Amino acid sequence: MKRHRLDPETKKATFAIVQAEDELAAIGMALGAGWAGARSMTSTSGPGISLMSEFVGLGYYAEIPAVIFDVQRVGPSTGLPTRTAQGDVLKNAFLSHGDTRHLMLFPSSVEECFSMAIEAFDLAEEFQTPVFVMTDLDLGMNNWMADPFEYPTKPMARGKVLSAEDLNRLGGFGRYTDVDGDGIGYRTLPGTHHRAAGYFTRGSGHNARAKYSERPEDYVQNMERLSRKLETARTKVLAPEFQEGKESDFGILGYGTSHWAIVEARDQLKQEYGLETDYCRVRGFPFNPSVLDFIRNHSRVYVVDQNRDAQMYSLLRLEVDDDCVGKLRRVRHFNGLPIDARSVTDSIVSLEGVK
Amino acid sequence: MSSTAVPPAPPKKVNRIGLEVADYRGARTTLCAGCGHNAISERIIESFYEMGVPPHRVAKLSGIGCSSKSPAYFMGTAFGFNAVHGRMPSIATGAVLANRDLVAIGVSGDGDTASIGIGQFVHLMRRNLPMIYIIEDNGVYGLTKGQFSATADIGSKLKTGVINDLPPIDTCALAIQLGATYVGRSFSGDKHQLKALLQGAIAHRGTVMLDVISPCVTFNDHEGSTKSYSYVKDHEEPLGDVSFVPFFQDIEVEYEPGATKEITLFDGSKVLLHKLPADYDPADKCDALRVLTEAHDKNEVVTGLFYVNTEQEDFITMLDLVDEPLATLPESRVRPPRKVLDELMESYR
Incomplete structure (x- = not known):
């Protein structure tokens, strides 16, 4: 920031970075700044999100923008703090007491961590509410290759502000x-x-x-x-990305870092078992209507989660029509290691009863 | 044609920015009749009116509790923020950093500060964020039927007869030790002293911490309480007298040299401290902490302005922020050009 965000004339900062004493204060500062009209963010992992939950409820109810990066890791409690998981999906969707519901974005790559950060700031101000960017420890801390980031083409969306x-x-x-x-x-x-x-x-x-x-x-x-x-x-958060198989039998639904394992698993399923699949990569919550259409239009949909309780699957069950609930199947990977294609392939093959 | 002479209406009394005192009032209080907090709201109204602070630039902040309801009862046209319990300091920090032109006044209570909020309180003091932090301190939890708070004095008695056997947290001593730069204690019943302290607070730049003893008429105003009106009246030992001279008033105050200390604040206003104990230096933390410690030992309620530091950098200066509020910077000043991103990407190849 000191290299790129000092005023060219005065050399003074056009930003403020504060090392807060804890997550309670970090989210409070982000909300205070968002209320006062500055774009603000904080980042944390599961335990920090738990600490922030009271303030996030205030952000929802009092309608204040803020962006929260959640580098999800393995819980519960301190869990495996150096290992990866998608452990906070359900919690963040409804974080805090009372009826609450929050916007989430699910990046699958380093590039998307950048582009979705821009998106998250726009959404936070347009919807005047906290927005979560749901990355994970694998993406947040391991070395990844990336294409150069693309410079934003849209002006910032600052939302409905009266002068x-x-x-x-x-x-x-x-x-x-x-x-x-x-x-x-x-x-x-x-x-x-x-x-x-x-x-x-x-x-x-x-x-x-x-x-x-x-x-x-x-x-x-x-x-x-x-x-x-x-x-x-629903229609303003990022729509899902689809990949279609040739006269495919069923669908796979995934998000975040599971993407790369799913892409490879689809190849394995096709080459090794002759199974064609369609794929829906969810990129935002609340779900775009096309996510629910994807489920409606398939006889069965395998939902890939990196957590024990199939959290995305559970969230979808709450959202789909009753007659679609039975179409959802769970594919879970939760041993702390990044998900691999073979795990996805094996689970699906086993559930399909293919020999 | 005859005309009736209508006597001209008396000119309305206005402050230096042309506003009437009514412009600084808020909603009608819903606190108990006689609550010290209402008197403090009155002094806040007078102080902001007399100093001519534009209400639209004021951010009123609070947490949860009786005290935290009070920002609704002054400066009704100002912006207000009722945060979660004990967490007003972080909201204040974010808001003031986002808009350095705001005059932030936080109203908290002894529970909101010294119990649930102690974590954020101490870190706020360390940062010397420009804001006024007031504790409306009654030693009990008024919203939940009067349990002891962490500022209740040892030996103080509840209405139910329960005796407090834990020592109090002295929020002034804490604030001084941690880095607040304008620290005092007052009493909601002491109009003159409280107003002088508040006006000085508006003129100061840095964290102001004022602990104002504010008796709870419903739960803590009985014999045996050390935060009752009668106890504080009987045991108040002012550390000299405080008076205030605003920068926009050209008043020559005559005083005996040596007996009065004059402190020039950030905006050019002055606080005058008369009849201080011999050798007391309000810029010396040790003097302040000694006076506070001795008062506890003697069961006295020492009030006044204990400590002022006009030299310490405030948090905004420390972070070297641009002169304009960050919240008002246009996109061209906060989104670096394409070239910067391209160069950054090249550097990772």
């Missing part, structure tokens, strides 16, 4: 009012020079105008709007 001039025109605003029907309200940034700009940000119940409220209808309306916002996010 003093906007407020002059509008006369005022309701911080949590759903003006556009997409569940996303308009916000102002601290320091905006207008009498109507200020509002109170809180983790307690509030109405559309950000006033404290315990009225049942205010609570329900607000929670329904937050649901709507997450529905809007």
Whole structure:
């Protein structure tokens, strides 16, 4: 940062990096900065995410942008802290108490850690909510080869922010009012020079105008709007990537670093067993409708997880229509080592009953 | 045509930026009648009004508890943030770094600071972040029916008769030791001293930590309590008198040299400390810590401005941030050009 983000004239920093005392403070600082209108991020692994869970709930409910990189490793507890897993998928989807739901992105490569970071900052500000980038220890700490990163082509998306001039025109605003029907309200940034700009940000119940409220209808309306916002996010988070087999029998669904093992496993399945497969690589949550279509359009779908409890499989079960639940099959790898193609192939072959 | 002479309305009293005191008021308090916190809100309103701080630049921050409700009761047009319990310092840190033009005032309580929040409190003090941190200190948990907090004095008695047998955390001593640069203690009932301390706090640049004893009328204002109105009135031992002269008022204050210490603060305002003990140096941590320790030994409540350091760099200066708020920098200043990424990529080949 000191090489690339000092002001060319004054040589002063256009960024602030703070080594926080712990994860409770790290996420607090990220949220404080996001509230005040700066792009902010923090990174951690599973135990740190557990510590952050209270504040992430505030971020969701008070609607504050922040980006959190989760370098997932093996739990529970301290687990195998030097080994890899996709252990935080379910936890992060619903992190914190009460009804919460969060945006997640799943990078599969070093390049995607870069491109999805840009995406995550845009999403955090557009949706005014914490966004998780779900990498893992294999990707985060082992040596990987990568193509040169691509320079961003899109301008930054800073979301719905009202300026003093906007407020002059509008006369005022309701911080949590759903003006556009997409569940996303308009916000102002601290320091905006207008009498109507200020509002109170809180983790307690509030109405559309950000006033404290315990009225049942205010609570329900607000929670329904937050649901709507997450529905809007389905088509805004990165859509999955698909690879098709030739008249394939079934589908494989994976995410993150499992991608490379799945690509190789598809070759093994084809060459060694004559099994053609379609492949859906999930890149974001809440799931894009095409993820659910992929499941609907296949007789069975093998969901590859690097955790014991088949967390992505479980998350999909909550989302698919009832008649699709039975189509989902579990492929799990959770011994702390990076997933390999043979494990995927063997699991699928065994479940398919192929000799 | 006859006309009735209408007497001109008396000119409205305004501060140096043309705002009335009403512009600094907030919602009606929902705290108990007689709660010390309401008096503190009043002093905050007066201080910000008299100093002419524009409310839109104020960020009011708090955690959870009775004290943390109070930012709703002053400066209603300012931005407010009710964080999670004990974690207001991290929100303040992020917000102030994102926008260095904000005047951040955090209102916490003894539970929110000295129990659940002690971790973030100590690290905030270390960083000397420019902000005002107020503890509305009543020694009990008022929202949960009055259990002892960690600032309750040893031997203090609850309404139920329970005696506190643990020593208190002295938040002022902690703050001084850790690096806060403007540290004092006051009493919600001491209008003059509290207002002078608050105005000095606004004029200072760095972490201000003010522990304000604020009796809980519902749970801790009885005989046997050491945080009751009558106990504090009887045992308050001010460390001299504090007065304040704002930078925009050209007042010559006459005082006896030697008996008064004059400290010029960041914005040019001055705090004057009169009748300090002989040889007391408010820039000397040891003097402050000795006075605080001795007061505990004598069961006295020492109040006043204990420590001021106008030399120490604040956190924003230390991080060498650009002059404009980071939050307002346009994309052209925060996204390096394509050339930078290309060179970086080349360096990894």
